[in-house]
Amino acid sequence: MSDYNAPLKDMQFVLTELAGLAQVSALPGYAEATPDVIEAILEESGKFTRDVLAPLNFSGDQEGAQWADKVVTMPQGFKEAYAQFVGNGWNALSGNPEFGGQGLPKVVSAVVQEMWQSANMSFSLCPMLTMGGIEALELYGSEEQKATYLHHMVSGRWTGTMNLTESQAGSDLAAVRTRAVPQGDGTYKLFGQKIFITYGDHDMAENTIHLVLARTPDAPAGVKGISLFVVPKFLVNADGTPGARNDVYAVSIEHKLGIHASPTCVMAYGDNGGAVGTLVGKENDGLKYMFVMMNAARYAVGLEGLALGERAYQQALGFARERVQSRAIEGSVSSVPIIRHPDIRRMLLLMRSQNEAMRAVAYVVAAALDSAMRHPDADERIRQQAFVDLMIPVVKAWLTETGNEVTSLGVQIHGGMGFIEETGAAQHFRDARITTIYEGTTGIQALDLIGRKVARDxxxxxxxxxxxxxxxxxxxxxxxxxxxxxxxxxxxxxxxxxxxxxxxxxxxxxxxxxxxxxxxxxxxxxxxxxxxxxxxxxxxxxxxxxxxxxxxxxxxxxxxxxxxxxxxxxxxxxxxxxxxxxxxxxxxxxxxxxxx
Amino acid sequence: MSDYNAPLKDMQFVLTELAGLAQVSALPGYAEATPDVIEAILEESGKFTRDVLAPLNFSGDQEGAQWADKVVTMPQGFKEAYAQFVGNGWNALSGNPEFGGQGLPKVVSAVVQEMWQSANMSFSLCPMLTMGGIEALELYGSEEQKATYLHHMVSGRWTGTMNLTESQAGSDLAAVRTRAVPQGDGTYKLFGQKIFITYGDHDMAENTIHLVLARTPDAPAGVKGISLFVVPKFLVNADGTPGARNDVYAVSIEHKLGIHASPTCVMAYGDNGGAVGTLVGKENDGLKYMFVMMNAARYAVGLEGLALGERAYQQALGFARERVQSRAIEGSVSSVPIIRHPDIRRMLLLMRSQNEAMRAVAYVVAAALDSAMRHPDADERIRQQAFVDLMIPVVKAWLTETGNEVTSLGVQIHGGMGFIEETGAAQHFRDARITTIYEGTTGIQALDLIGRKVARDxxxxxxxxxxxxxxxxxxxxxxxxxxxxxxxxxxxxxxxxxxxxxxxxxxxxxxxxxxxxxxxxxxxxxxxxxxxxxxxxxxxxxxxxxxxxxxxxxxxxxxxxxxxxxxxxxxxxxxxxxxxxxxxxxxxxxxxxxxx
CATH class of the missing domain: 1.20.120 (Four Helix Bundle (Hemerythrin (Met), subunit A))
Structure with a gap:
């Protein structure tokens, strides 16, 4: 139960002085992203996250997402907050203008995303997953798929999910068993069960668009036989509106250590005749598509480490200023606010300095992503992409491991109160614990780093x-x-x-x-x-x-x-x-x- | 939901080869503690903790201690397990034979205590607090107090609590405000509120004996005006049986990050006329008594870091052997148990090697405690006590900080399953988080170390x-x-x-x-x-x-x-x-x- 105020000053400093915002704005297509416009956007985002998202963080954790009869109900206030989020255009910030997006640079959307995550990590996972779906469809979807889904997903009226994991296959996609059977009319029917599906079902949007890895009947074994499908919760009518309910349901949700307001679903495909989907791109190319999308997803999860660290720091700092206990070690007339104690300062600065270091690394990598995509010079694009590829596992794993440390320090600074759930410090600590695991564990990131990113070249x-x-x-x-x-x-x-x-x-x-x-x-x-x-x-x-x-x-x-x-x-x-x-x-x- | 099997082999190795069990057995008063007897005790303790305490760990966490109308009800099975615990004589293991104890060396009771804590940390806190009460009364109680309380506390039929903290005074005992008003008949009436009282109320024992820090009316300000009182839940009849209900009640319990089965109570003294208590030792000497007892309490909490690390290791090792995922990095025909993956081995060995190092340090310090108390040579007693004093903050803080790291590694090895509460790995991680906080935070231990233990001499x-x-x-x-x-x-x-x-x-x-x-x-x-x-x-x-x-x-x-x-x-x-x-x-x- 703490406030959140976006650290606008440090964010602006890093953007301007370290991430080279001026150079990013000068890239083709970003002309409208002037420093003034961006400053205004960040200020508005700061207000929105402070006033709308942050107040639901603790209550959302306490209430949790609820499941009954294959339907997930979000905690109180989430549906209304999401409507406001979509209404204000926040979901569309980084989206392609062709589909109604505002086309802002990655480095700007990263700053805004950090704010969503700090304010309410459980909430932020919904737009994060939608972005993954948008990216998949934009890069590899057919014109018809784009026309059907992208406008609504960019606006946020429809949300997205990524369905990779199955119970026998954690990070090992070779073991995927979900089947996709062609129906001869260009559609497929999907059968199988997926686990750990974030926002697999919820009541905040009109439709949910599932991106699903599955195998066609003749697919080769292992990762070479995986295809990607798009499966809407509600089939889309010819006029573009949501129509009949598709055969995909959340059959349970997990009881987790943290992110209680984010429903983690077991999704059943095809229990009643088959879930209708369409192929994205080509058959058996699913893994390739997943890899391309992975950078963005891993980057976003890395950012969570920073975001939770920042939230934990703000709360711990507030406590350290207010809590009066024990005299100063060098002597004092009476008890002092604990921020005066050297070890508390050490812990606060461990939190703060690592947050600042994480933020700088994250934004600089985001700016490099912008350059890698848009720089007019091809060699520079290659250089920037090499830097991004090297750093993505670092952003994912180092930021999240450090986020775990920083949120734990936040608990420690609170002393006994840190262990009491009512204080709210423990929530950040619990929420952070997933970040080193999902979207590829720290171990998997590190193997990617030493193998594909260091040894290979x-x-x-x-x-x-x-x-x-x-x-x-x-x-x-x-x-x-x-x-x-x-x-x-x-x-x-x-x-x-x-x-x-x-x-x-x-x-x-x-x-x-x-x-x-x-x-x-x-x-x-x-x-x-x-x-x-x-x-x-x-x-x-x-x-x-x-x-x-x-x-x-x-x-x-x-x-x-x-x-x-x-x-x-x-x-x-x-x-x-x-x-x-x-x-x-x-x-x-x-x-x-x-x-x- | 994992089994626990006491690591008897490593325990015996450390006892024999590093902690010098033979020399401890040779100390005056420990003649009966022969290696054979001790081996038999440890084996029995292994069975009891495996069969009785460990199975209640997960269910106790899920159900939690419940509070209603000033009464705490323990989770299902705890009352029966406690009865068995007392019946088998486990509570009396280290107790003074004068009061019905078995008088075993500290180093042996430490091993058994590690088992209780590994099997069921929430449960283990009840006897741990009782031991603190026993120590206070044995060292400083009057003959009448000893006669009234000690037999029942040593057997475990009555349990004990330590009441130090008040909401305005976390670790700062100078700020204690609870009042003790002398009644002219040798008794006092206590008025005030204490927080964070472990097992302040529960339904496992016939009586609960509270040791309470309070101020008499003329006491000087600060730590020099604190006295120690004994306040039973039920006043004791002349025949030694529990009589009238005393005016001390649990008015609420905390909702905590972990140790859900251990009731953490807010205790109200004297809301209905005054809680009757008697003074322990002399007025205004309370802090001195607390300091003497502190070594044992800090030692016991340190042991929790090791105990939870051991439990987490056993569970993670079991998972790593069974979970088959991904091929070996050097190449393999099919997926392998994850214990084959180098990073999983690294994590398992980080857990194991630190557990073993913690165990060795802990037992060696316990053996030194035995020598410091009982060695026939006075110089040797002084040397051993100096070593103990130096190491107690290390045992308390290093073991618990490491326990946090080790239980977190346990979660990480489980991957996504580690974040699901049903797996049980998260419980150890949550339970461990209190250990660096209560009984003096890591920061407080470290100040004790550099000041009183290093700089002073x-x-x-x-x-x-x-x-x-x-x-x-x-x-x-x-x-x-x-x-x-x-x-x-x-x-x-x-x-x-x-x-x-x-x-x-x-x-x-x-x-x-x-x-x-x-x-x-x-x-x-x-x-x-x-x-x-x-x-x-x-x-x-x-x-x-x-x-x-x-x-x-x-x-x-x-x-x-x-x-x-x-x-x-x-x-x-x-x-x-x-x-x-x-x-x-x-x-x-x-x-x-x-x-x-």
Whole structure:
């Protein structure tokens, strides 16, 4: 039960100073995204998330989504909030103007999405899944499918879902069994059961459009035989309106550790004759389509780590200012607000500095996504895409792992009150716990990182990134003062650690992939911490430039201080992590299965 | 919904090889605690916890303790299990024979307590609190109080509670306001409200004996005016049986993140004329009594971190063996059990190696407690007590912080199923979250460590510990093989890190206590990790001796391997932590409160 106020100042700072908003606005098609327009949008979004979404976060958790007779009912207030969300055009923000969207850059929609997630993570999952569906149909759908679905999905009047997982197949899509039987009229009938389907059913929209992985009768085994289908909850009439109920139902919802207001459904396809769907793209190409969509989904989940960290920080900070307990350790006449206690400050700054580092990494990657899609220079597009591909697993896994740590610190700062659900700090901690799991666990992200992103190109993309980091390090080393000295040293060590660990991975991946894979998660964590440090160093340099130019806003010295803290308290882990990557393979693999 | 099987083999190994059970048995008064007797007790305890307590863990969490009309009702099965617990004599295990206890060494009761906590943490809190009450009365109670309460509390027919916290006073006992008014007949009437009272009311016992901190009318302000009272739920008749209901009631219970089956009560004293109590010891000496009892309580809570880690490991290991998903990264014909995947092994070994390190540290400290109380040589008692005092905050805070990490890994290994409450992995994670908070947060333990335990004696106790660690390191360095090489190097670095950080604390504590306090928690974590590494090194040496002597049990090479893993994956953090302690003060304190 806490308020949420979007951290507009830091958001704007990162957009302008680190993510290069001006350059993004200059990309073809983004001409209308001027800094003024964007500032106005972010301010409005801040109000909407503060006044409409955030107040439903705690009540939504307590009440939870309810299921009865194959129908999901959302907690009180969600339906009305969603109507307002759609009515105000928030769902259409990043959508293609061709289908009624506002076509704003990815980097802007990322900021707004962070606000939705901070304000109400359970709510935010509905538009997130819809975006996945939009992307699938826009990229691979037929003209008829686009005409049928996209306008309504971009507006948000219809929502989307992604149906991948089956009980025997968690992240292993080769094991998908759902069947799709062609009917000879261009449609298919689907039969099977999907689990963990977010917003598989709910009462906020007129229709729900399911994207479903299934196998056609003659499909080859394994991942090469998976096709993608679109299956609406209500079949669409010739006039475009929702018509007959399709044979797809939520047959239960899960009782989960967190995100209680987000219905996680078991979906039954075809229990009453077959769920009617149409093929997206070509048969047996489903996995390819999923992979293309994966970047966006993984990015969005990564952002949740930051968003929950920010919400937890705001709540913990409020508590630390108000809660008066114990005298100061150096002596004080009476008890002091706990923000005065050094360990509370340490925890607050661990939360804050990591949030700021996460935000900077996330927005810079979003801006690179914009450039990768729209930059006029083809080589630059390739460079930017390589950076994005390298960083997506880092955004997904490092931000969410850190979000878990930050929300846990939020509980800790509350002391005993943190363990009481009424306080609301525990909710952020519970909600965060899914983020390192869904959309590919941290382990899966880390394997993607070391295999497809580092070893496959012989470390080229990683070295390009290290080159940029070294440039920043050199600039930092030229500055004076204790903060820049600490940052320069920490960044130096961090770059060296990533270099050592990266070289080990590139050299040994083919030779001894199991030993290298033991270090996958430590390497991802290492790269995340150092990327965050690189961003904090860039932020400190930008802040210093403002100070030198005569700007007296206290935001800038605070930013330098926070970067200094990050160097002292977060980046100290880098050398140890590199050791873990390089040395840790053998001892993790020596034990016989039977001796565990 | 998982089974629990006490890890008897590791427990026995640690007892025998590391905690010196033979020497403990040789202490005055422990003659009956022969290795054979203890082995039999542990086996019986293993069966009882497996068959009676563990099956109620999940159902107790789901149902939760219920409150209505000032009465708490426990979840189904708890009352019967408690009756069996008392009937079998488990509650009396460590009790003084004078009051019907079995007088077993602390190190043995610690092992049994770990089992209770692993099997059913919520249940285990009831006897834990009773033990606190027993200790208070045995040490400071009058003969009459002892005669009235102790037999029944030692048997467990009556349970105990500790009433410290009030809503305006979390860990700050100076702020206690509950009043105790002398009635002229040797009794007092108590008036006030206490919060967070574990098992403040329940239906498992005939009577509940509350130990309560309160102020007499003329008491000085602050901690110097706190007295300790004993207040029974039912006043005790002259014949020793429970009589009239006393004026103390549970007026509500909390809705918590975890330990749902453990009722956390708000207790109202004196709403109907005054709760009758008697003074324990002397007026205004209450804080002194609390401090003496604190070691035992903090030790017991520390053990919870290990216990939940063990339970989580057993469940995750079972899942990792059974769950078949995805092919092996080096290639395999079909999907494999996930225990084959390197990152799953890494997580399992992070759980296992840290559990083993925690267990060794915990039991060794318990054995030192026994020696500190009973060793015939006074100097040895002082030495052992100094070690215990130094290590208690480490046991409390490092074990519980690590328990949080280990239970979180347990969730992660389960993937999506880990987030579903039905799986049961999330319960351990939720239950663990209180352990770093109650009985003094991690921050409070760390301040105790750097102030009273390290700075106050100029680092003497710490240096004595480091001396022991160096001896072990020298022995390890003499062994051959990759595992011992890794252990020797890691222990060398760890000892150096503790030395550097400890010197910094001793040198700067008086000069700049706020900066030193910033490093308190990192220092505690550092000392915990290195103490664990020291123990794993000792364990590896003991295992090697067994192997050399011809013992072919696979337990011993596995132990060496696990120690090696701990060196590679846990101890790598030590150098960074020392840096954080030494360098991190300024950047955590520079920011103005207003600029957070």
């Amino acid at each position: 012989g470390g080229a993309a990683l070295n390009a990134l290290l080159g940029q980091m070294k440039e920043t390090q050199a600039s930092v080393a030229k500055q004076s003062g204790a903060s820049f000295k600490a940052l320069a040293a920490a960044l130096h060590d961090g770059i060296e650690a990533v270099t050592t660990a990266g070289d080990y991975i590139v050299t040994n991946y083919a030779k001894d992939v199991r030993a290298v894979a033991v270090g996958a998660v430590p390497f991802l964590r290492l790269l995340g911490i150092v990327s965050g440090g690189w961003m904090m160093a860039r932020a400190a340099l930008a802040a210093q430039a403002k100070i030198v130019s005569g700007d007296t806003d206290s935001f800038y010295p605070a930013k330098i201080n926070t970067a200094h803290f990050y160097a002292d308290h977060v980046m100290v882990a880098t050398i140890g992590l590199a050791k873990e990557v390089v040395q840790g393979g053998a001892s993790a693999l020596a034990l016989d299965d039977a001796h565990f | 100029g680092g003497a106790a710490l240096n004595a510990l480091l001396g022991q660690m160096k001896e072990t390191q020298a022995s390890v360095a003499k062994q051959s093989g990759a595992s011992f090489k890794a252990l020797a190097a890691a222990l060398h670095d760890g000892i150096e890190a503790v030395t550097t950080a400890g010197d910094y604390i001793v040198t700067n504590y008086a000069k700049d206590v706020r900066a030193v306090a910033v490093g308190a928690v990192p220092f505690l974590r550092l000392l915990g990790i290195v103490s664990g590494g020291w123990m794993m090194a000792r364990a590896a040496l003991a295992a090697q001796a067994k192997i050399v002597s011809g013992d072919t049990d696979s337990f011993y090479p596995a132990k060496i391997n696990t120690a090696h893993f701990y060196a590679d994956h846990v101890m790598v953090a030590t150098i960074g932590l020392a840096k954080e302690v030494v360098q991190g003060g300024a950047s955590a304190l520079a920011l103005d409160d207003a600029h957070f």
